[in-house]
Amino acid sequence: MAKKKVISNEPETPFHTFTVDQTAEHYSTNTLEGLTSQEAADRLKIYGVNELQGNGGVKWYKVLWRQIANTLVVILIIATILSFATQDFAEGGVILFIVIMNAGIGFWQEYNAEQTMEALRNMSSPTAKVIRDETRATIPNNQAVPGDIMIFEDGDVIGADCRLFEIFNLETDEALLTGESLPVQKNLDQIEHADQSLGDRLNMVFASTTVVKGRAKGIVTATGMKTQIGKIATTLMEVDTNEATPLQKQLNKMAYFIFMAAIILVIIVFGVHNFKYSNEVAIYAISVAIAMIPEGLVAVVTLTMAFGVRRMAEVKAIVRRLSSLESLGAVTNICSDKTGTLTQSKMVAVRMWLPSDGFYRITGTGFVPEGDVFRQGEIDGHQFLLQEEQIPTGCGSDHYLRALEAASLCNMAELRRTAHPDTNGEWSAIGDPTEIALQVLAYKAGLAKPDLIDQGFKLIAEFPFDSSVKRMSVLYQGPGTEEGPGDYFIFLKGATERVIGCCTYWRDGDIERSLIGERGAEGSVSGEKGTERGSFEEMMTEKMDILAEKGLRVLTLAYRRFEPPPGIDLVHGLDRATIEVDMVFLGLVGIYDPPRAESRPAVLKCYDAGIRVHMLTGDHPSTAAAIAKEVAIIPEDCEVKDNPLIMTAGQFDAMSDEEVDSLVELPRVVARCSPNTKVKMIAALHRRNLFASMTGDGVNDSPSLKAANVGIAMGQSGSDVAKQAADIVLTDDNFATIVQAVAEGRRIFANIQKFVQHLMSCNVAEIVVLIVGLAFKDDDHNAVFPMSAVEILFLNLITSSPPAMGLGVEPASETNMHEPPRSAKQGLFSFEVIMDTLVYGIVMGGLSFANFLITLFVFHKGRMGHDCNREYSDSCYGVFRARTTTYASLTFLILAHAINSRAIRESTWTPKSLATLKYNKMLWISIVVGVILVFPVIYIPGLNHNVFKHSGISYEWGLVIAALVIFIAFAETYKFVKRRTMKPLAVASNADAELERMRTYMSQTDSMDVSKQ
CATH class of the missing domain: 1.20.1110.10 (Calcium-transporting ATPase, transmembrane domain)
Structure with a gap:
């Protein structure tokens, strides 16, 4: 078959509406053989290198012009000319020397800062795995071209936009592009609508996103500035970023x-x-x-x-322009993300609730599976009791052990310990952060997945996490005995509202109670009076609220014994609808992303300085409010419901500008936040003549970083586009560094x-x-x-x-x-x-x-x-x-x-x-x-x-x-x-006064009006 001519500068093609064969034909490629080296070289000349151009790289003449295009410098140049005109060469020479020295110093500083940012940008996704000349090869990522067959595995940064044609349990993190905090489960289904949103193009993967789980192959459909991230970068380059700072305006x-x-x-x-x-x-x-x-x-x-x-x-902050640091000193409001900035971005399971045993407390932090499990029993109101019983490793009630088996086996995360000649090595983890937290919990309890596999548990089938159902299930065969093969178990985990709908029983000690009756742990039905679903869900909701109010993300565990129908293929013959029914509710696990130790002192220091702090996060309102209380963004004794200081993005976005401007106080916590919500918050602050700083890490944060008076990008978790849009880049992603920058x-x-x-x-x-x-x-x-x-x-x-x-x-x-x-x-x-x-x-x-x-x-x-x-x-x-x-x-x-x-x-x-x-x-x-x-x-x-x-x-x-x-x-x-x-320079207000002012505002605000808003 004759090769199709490759055309450059094509308009955007909706490849998500193409079949795999149509996509391969469009780029004249073969999914098995890939491109030849010669074809790839020819296409590289047509399409260009696969990299974001930013603002065309660092242009020295633009940096130099910024040093000269200054009113005071122009006046000095005029004075130099007049001095030479009157033959006062000494005077003119000295002034000219000052002009040159100033331009040289400013040029050197800004050019070095831009070069540093260029180096940071070039560090992302340096290589890509492709099929070239019918063999698998690793190439520099900037050499990838449309039509390449690209291969992805766990932890890879995707180097280009691709149409998928082969996947195995693939999940990608697209938060940098879409703002969606949960991994996206991909599939190969053709999509009919060309205008489908990026987050719903499940048969595509996009440049600069990462593979959280699984593996896949795809046909490269766009590279460089033609990728979805490249298009955002192109839009940002068109935005005027030369607005003078307050100091520049005053000096002018x-x-x-x-x-x-x-x-x-x-x-x-x-x-x-x-x-x-x-x-x-x-x-x-x-x-x-x-x-x-x-x-x-x-x-x-x-x-x-x-x-x-x-x-x-x-102190771990890269200032891209000299004027940016001065601008930070004028900040009146800081809008900060939660995860990784105010918190450590290290998910850890800290609480568990089982209906028969009550609450458990888990110690330890991070990926290191070192810690203990304590049973606390029931609680007094919302306060956990201090009397605790430590659970020895590998021991506990049958209910407890079954719940830990579910957490361990319904889990794709891996913990690894690196070898080191002098120490026992360091722990690392691969997989979804939530699953890592559950796996660490299983290790602490003595039920690590590798140990259970060694004992004889065998994975038969897996139904991966799907964002549409928000749950995951696995089918395992348990350890066999001399008398015969082991029993089959289905383990399920996910969002509580999605898991509870699959449950018809709940585990209470050795009894699995039905919503209409009861049965024994092995399945025999008893005649005792059962518990209705409504009362059980009411009890469970109460426990969920207790965990959420502690700032925990809540997951639900369930299981059931499975009797395979005769003659069915267990690997390929089961579907999700058949598996995820008649489940037994086991319990709840509370996962915590702890605040940084320095976050609360930094927020209090902001209040002392007359600066107000806002948290804009994608988390649940209760979870966001709990963290906000811990770091003092809102008072610890405030309620979440009908609180004027706490809103969801839906509430805030639904308000008109006039309604927002009529608020006495802008919300301090905005949950379920979207990129547009951040832009709206910056606009609201500007209408109040306030000087705002915004933090961000994703591509979707770039508009708000641009809109803010000072945009601050995260250096560790931030995207290239966010760093290009920002004025300052934090290399430690730490809120306290922002406060240090403000002080500086x-x-x-x-x-x-x-x-x-x-x-x-x-x-x-x-x-x-x-x-x-x-x-x-x-x-x-x-x-x-x-x-x-x-x-x-x-x-x-x-x-x-x-x-x-x-x-x-x-x-x-x-x-x-x-x-x-x-x-x-x-x-x-x-x-x-x-x-x-x-x-x-x-x-x-x-x-x-x-x-x-x-x-x-x-x-x-x-x-x-x-x-x-x-x-x-x-x-x-x-x-x-x-x-x-x-x-x-x-x-x-x-x-x-x-x-x-x-x-x-x-x-x-x-x-x-x-x-x-x-x-x-x-x-x-x-x-x-x-x-x-x-x-x-x-x-x-x-x-x-x-x-x-x-x-x-x-x-x-x-x-x-x-x-x-x-x-x-x-x-x-x-x-x-x-x-x-004269009036004292220092403000009379302090952190305590600011928190008390918030309490007064909440008490004076009509809760009915807030709920309507």
């Missing part, structure tokens, strides 16, 4: 203000000189403009962010506030000196420069910028996580920051200019000289010494103000506060170096006269010291007044 506004102020100051300079142009006037005008621009600000912000990113990497974001923002106020105060001081200096004219009626252009640049770049960088790495204050999110404090430029900038700037400028006047008019009789702005002469002796005094005064005041800026209100000049300076090496070293550099600049011949336009001083140092003492005294007095008159 500041840059515009600085630019306008610089223009006004230039106009003032020319106005004072009657708008007559000369090089001296132009240089002075540019000097004033340069004094207004904090040249080091962009570099300091970038370096501070880079240090923050490195600190976050140490707040520290960074507080430090940015400190050094912005420090830098801008210095600029205000320089402006005060330069503008007031316009009033003094030399013998040629030109303005005398109180400071030269090089002095201004030296102060801005060498004196003030290094201490500002030191302020950028200042440790967090004690109140860092006890202050409200900054949206409640007017952002970066709060009233207090603006006030401090002006007050400190005016005081520093006033003291420095006062020293200029005293030096010039008191010590040197006011001689202005001739052309003192350009070169030194004897007539300029007084001006040059006055200029030096001004420069030295401002230098020491700037360095002192760096220490003063460590705290916005608290004293920084006490011995205790000064002692903590040793923890910030960058700050104190920059101050020491700044002090040392003053002296060579002033006293080195040639450098002082020709470059800085000043000369050495002697007794003028007394004025410098006096100005320093006056400034420190003023700063301490000013802070004292602020502490007495």
